[in-house]
Amino acid sequence: MTAADHHRATVAINPNASFGRNRDVGPRVVEAIQRAGHTVAMLREANYELLRREVEHAVTAGTDALVVVGGDGMVSLGTNLVAGTDIPLGIVAAGTGNDMARGLGLPIGDTDAATRAVVDALTREPRVIDAARVKHGELTTWYAAVLSAGFDAVVNERANLMTRPRGASRYIIALLRELVTLSAVQYRMVIDGVPREVEGMLVSVANNTSLGGGMTVAPGALLDDGLLDVFIVHRISRIEFLRVFPRVFRGTHTTHPAVEFVRARSVEIDADDSIVAYADGERVGPLPIRVDVVPGALKVLV
CATH class of the missing domain: 2.60.200.40 (Tumour Suppressor Smad4)
Structure with a gap:
């Protein structure tokens, strides 16, 4: 991806976020990506399985990036759908553990900084890392x-x-x-x-x-x-x-x-x-x- 590209991003939001202190983070992520000039599809569902199906449809239909908002459960959801593909995974850490974001050096405990990091990264080549298949x-x-x-x-x-x-x-x-x-x-x-x-x-x-x-x-x-x-x-x-x-x-x-x-x-x-x-x-x-x-x-x- 280059800075000149216009991206189609899919933002998947933790279904439990609406009941927690981070319930407004997802919409703010969507707004920030839109302000940067990209097209965004926001996905929110009542539970993880419904959300997984919707994200899977979006990935199959075609998206330039998948951004997950939540903790390691959301990272797991995203990893299982984009591992082995060319679609990069963005993480806005808003969960309990946030271990994957921690390992990648992404902001923890500051969702605004995490959002800015994802928006900035959309204009750069993604980092390529290993994944494990079970x-x-x-x-x-x-x-x-x-x-x-x-x-x-x-x-x-x-x-x-x-x-x-x-x-x-x-x-x-x-x-x-x-x-x-x-x-x-x-x-x-x-x-x-x-x-x-x-x-x-x-x-x-x-x-x-x-x-x-x-x-x-x-x-x-x-x-x-x-x-x-x-x-x-x-x-x-x-x-x-x-x-x-x-x-x-x-x-x-x-x-x-x-x-x-x-x-x-x-x-x-x-x-x-x-x-x-x-x-x-x-x-x-x-x-x-x-x-x-x-x-x-x-x-x-x-």
């Missing part, structure tokens, strides 16, 4: 940030069911509640073709550095290196887990003897226990799954 059963799901397949996914599921409090503290409360029944899981993994048995507390497969509103699970992850960072916490006691966990926020957990990182292009994960995988905060489905990095699969407006 095969689960007959289905395929894309994600841009982090997939969780263990205790972190269980916490995510509980946090998603909570309405209060807002922000990262919700994940901490969910974690403390789940710690009561925390136990190690017997994983069967294949990492770049090499089988492994792992008895661990959690397994994450990261393309981005953080999840859960700034928990830096994979501080060394790069969005465009063609690799995934597999984060494993091996079996430890609950007390020791509680000691390790606060270090995740600072990204200083990497030196703990129970923590392991493996860089890989493909990861297969199965477990004896009933584990549900989450990607970018959204439910993917039960194990087994296979995750492959697809280099350069996603264009983003930054």
Whole structure:
């Protein structure tokens, strides 16, 4: 895209935004893009599934950019519709976690600045980053940030069911509640073709550095290196887990003897226990799954 182009942008707004403090952000984004001389289609629906269908129609019909207004759930919606295409994804962070925006260096906590960043980026070439493709059963799901397949996914599921409090503290409360029944899981993994048995507390497969509103699970992850960072916490006691966990926020957990990182292009994960995988905060489905990095699969407006 060049500065001389007139763009057709599709703006998809989080269905829950109308009930929150950011309910006016979507219309302001639309107005700002229009003022910059572009054509905008604003999509708002009563729920995510209706919105996903409408956005899918817009992408299929043809649009020059998809801008999502919300948190990582909206990033997930957008990623699943434009990954592998030439349509760039713009993000106006107005959600709870905003981990993808954080990883891309986009404004957090300032929706006006985030809107200006998207409008400015419409006139520049998009950044090209990797995305991860998850095969689960007959289905395929894309994600841009982090997939969780263990205790972190269980916490995510509980946090998603909570309405209060807002922000990262919700994940901490969910974690403390789940710690009561925390136990190690017997994983069967294949990492770049090499089988492994792992008895661990959690397994994450990261393309981005953080999840859960700034928990830096994979501080060394790069969005465009063609690799995934597999984060494993091996079996430890609950007390020791509680000691390790606060270090995740600072990204200083990497030196703990129970923590392991493996860089890989493909990861297969199965477990004896009933584990549900989450990607970018959204439910993917039960194990087994296979995750492959697809280099350069996603264009983003930054």
